[in-house]
Amino acid sequence: MAVAPIVRRSELGEALGACRSAFIGVGVMSCIINLLYLTGSMFMLEVYDRVLPSRSVPTLIGLIVLAAGLYMAQGVLDVIRSRILGRVGTALDEALNARVFDTIVRLPLMIGGRNEGLQPLRDLDNVRSFLGGMGPSAFFDLPWLPFYLAICFAFHVLIGVTALAGAIILVSLTLITEYMSRQPARQAIGLASRRNDLAAASRRNAEVLVAMGMSGRLTKRWSDANEKYLAGNQRASDVAGGLGAIAKVLRMMLQSAVLGVGAYLVIHQEATAGIIIAGSILSARALAPVDLAIAHWKSFVAARQSWHRLNRLLEQMPVKATPTLLQSPSSQLSVEGLAIVAPGDQKVIVQDVTFALSAGSGLGVIGPSGSGKSSLVRALVGVWQPVRGKVRLDGAALDQWSSDLLGRHVGYLPQDVELFAGTVAQNVSRFDPEAKPDGIIAAAKEAGVHDMIVKMRDGYNTEVGEQGTALSAGQAQRLALARALYGDPFLIVLDEPNSNLDTEGDEALTRAVRGARERGAIVVVVAHRPIGIEGVDQILVLKDGRMQAFGPKETVLAQVLQPRVTAPAPIKIVSDSGVAKS
Structure with missing residues (x-):
């Protein structure tokens, strides 16, 4: 029947x-x-x-x-x-x-x-x-x-x-x-x-x-x-x-x-x-x-x-089922055979990326424009879903977390920084209604922006304006860094965090990266300038969406900076002296 x-x-x-x-x-x-x-x-x-x-x-x-x-x-x-x-x-x-x-x-x-x-x-x-x-x-x-x-x-x-x-x-x-x-x-x-x-x-x-x-x-x-x-x-x-x-x-x-x-x-x-x-x-x-x-x-x-x-x-877009509540991640980030396609597209941007980082590690991601660096970090924080492979925190794939719960353990600073209409304190605290002043100030100090904030007209109560229009690009980027650090997240991903920073901002960024690592966080930094990767100990080199090198910073930089006569398209790396080498 x-x-x-x-x-x-x-x-x-x-x-x-x-x-x-x-x-x-x-x-x-x-x-x-x-x-x-x-x-x-x-x-x-x-x-x-x-x-x-x-x-x-x-x-x-x-x-x-x-x-x-x-x-x-x-x-x-x-x-x-x-x-x-x-x-x-x-x-x-x-x-x-x-x-x-x-x-x-x-x-x-x-x-x-x-x-x-x-x-x-x-x-x-x-x-x-x-x-x-x-x-x-x-x-x-x-x-x-x-x-x-x-x-x-x-x-x-x-x-x-x-x-x-x-x-x-x-x-x-x-x-x-x-x-x-x-x-x-x-x-x-x-x-x-x-x-x-x-x-x-x-x-x-x-x-x-x-x-x-x-x-x-x-x-x-x-x-x-x-x-x-x-x-x-x-x-x-x-x-x-x-x-x-x-x-x-x-x-x-x-x-x-x-x-x-x-x-x-x-x-x-x-x-x-x-x-x-x-x-x-x-x-x-x-x-x-x-x-x-x-x-x-x-x-x-x-x-x-x-x-x-x-x-x-x-x-x-059905309602996502509420996953089982997992323990807060505290030990490892692992990436397994990752392949990434941009939403709505079919071209593979990043493929076959595999690496692992333990608590306290800092990873610098370098490579030419269009090599897939930003696509990689979007997958690391869970905003882009990989077509193959997994990103895991303490062995649990990111899709085992709800976005709200995962967000408590992730700090993310994208390339295009945009703040929301509200006060400085609200933006730093990610508009958490239960945010405590001590936590907001701690994040601001970790990002090195506390002194900058208290000099504003209304301090932490200063309105940033729609899309942060009341602030300069550098101020907005530094506040976005404090937002990424708020709540002491385990995984911190910074995509070109110093693109709008001056020397003082660069130094504050390096201190923030080292401070986060010292408390046991994993920090991933995408950078085109050497100051951006000063605070890391590992380097990942991407080219055409594929891993070219991964390992300790000094070892990898020595390899990629070594002259390669036969290489058809060497990666351009800027040395500490500011001189471009191939």
């Missing part, structure tokens, strides 16, 4: 499913609201058929009081329904915003720069905004269309047929809107993403654009991208807006048509005068959800596309 496969609900579906009770409540309120929508029709029917023939003022007053009460109840329920839907959107955002943010952080490490940037967050905003808007209300009211049509038929068959014909036309318009708006809406979103990416890249490289006279050319590219976006957005708006206008006109025509049919029936004494007005109001009410759905179709299409994109993204 074949067993039917279990269909697992998506994360978005599960988050929305958690709001099931809220949707049930909205459905119940929609039921009551739609029954209360009959108030106007029934009021007019009673006025024309009872009050006017009898000329009874008390009856009129009673109907007015009753109608007013029903309208007030309808208004209260409408407000409650809209607030519940708004809170459903908020609950969905609260359930998924951290998860979506995590995918934004992890995505470039898996597929490289070919990613959608902040689009996942915009997608979540689209879904939340739609759920909190008028669109869902229209969809909750649409199932009541047959109910209103049935009442129209109860008034008279001709009134029902007229309303039914209008409903068929408007529903057909809804389907046409869906078909015609899907592609323009998708194109508009893609064009908006490209436009925003260009603007973000230009903002990051403002100095280069102005200094080299590129701003005018980039402005032209931006204008072209913006023009295409506006054209695409206009196409989507034209489709939704045009069909929405047609639907509104048709609904008004239908209302007049029902009045005409009602008048015809009254003339032939097949209906009362009240049915003319009541039927007109009721038919308009029956088709109002269709009209509202068409008016909000653009936001519905955008939310649906965002929903599908988020589902695909979250499926591609």
Whole structure:
């Protein structure tokens, strides 16, 4: 007997499913609201058929009081329904915003720069905004269309047929809107993403654009991208807006048509005068959800596309299982047959790298540009996953650690230093909410930046600005070094840590490397200048992604600095005297 496969609900579906009770409540309120929508029709029917023939003022007053009460109840329920839907959107955002943010952080490490940037967050905003808007209300009211049509038929068959014909036309318009708006809406979103990416890249490289006279050319590219976006957005708006206008006109025509049919029936004494007005109001009410759905179709299409994109993204990047908590590493770093490919690429950058370092060791990684040094250190700290081989701390591969737990034992200073908006203390402490002042100051002193910090305007409470713009490049690099040393990590990886340092900074760097080694840490330093590897005792030479040499610093440097007449492409090493030798 074949067993039917279990269909697992998506994360978005599960988050929305958690709001099931809220949707049930909205459905119940929609039921009551739609029954209360009959108030106007029934009021007019009673006025024309009872009050006017009898000329009874008390009856009129009673109907007015009753109608007013029903309208007030309808208004209260409408407000409650809209607030519940708004809170459903908020609950969905609260359930998924951290998860979506995590995918934004992890995505470039898996597929490289070919990613959608902040689009996942915009997608979540689209879904939340739609759920909190008028669109869902229209969809909750649409199932009541047959109910209103049935009442129209109860008034008279001709009134029902007229309303039914209008409903068929408007529903057909809804389907046409869906078909015609899907592609323009998708194109508009893609064009908006490209436009925003260009603007973000230009903002990051403002100095280069102005200094080299590129701003005018980039402005032209931006204008072209913006023009295409506006054209695409206009196409989507034209489709939704045009069909929405047609639907509104048709609904008004239908209302007049029902009045005409009602008048015809009254003339032939097949209906009362009240049915003319009541039927007109009721038919308009029956088709109002269709009209509202068409008016909000653009936001519905955008939310649906965002929903599908988020589902695909979250499926591609599932939640990582929480690994077993391991002991803090304290003895060894080992690299076994490592091969590295950049995220989103297929070319092997580093291959067949094998070495081991024990506690207290310092490794200098040298080699020409493009030899794979930065790629290697990215794998050492776990931000790039090797295609072959393993990086192990005390025998445990890095993938046996969660990134948060591994990060406590790793200090990393990348080539491109970027600080986050906040204070100096927050950046040094990696925004640890439980950071103690003693730990922050200890890291700053180990990096040799304590004196520099206390001379700032507000000391450790100085705001560094967005991306550290309030600091010089050298100051930012030295603070990033303190951040890497914070918490006494076991593995410290520094990628060209002295690229923006002066002599004082170079000396502080060397002292920091030696101090970390003395307390038992393993330090890996990528350097193009000899001062960067003064504090290490081991050297690894890379060329074309392969190990050329590994061993004690003096031995390896003596080998690679030795003249090689037959070598086709010798590695350039800068000696302590600053003279380039091959």
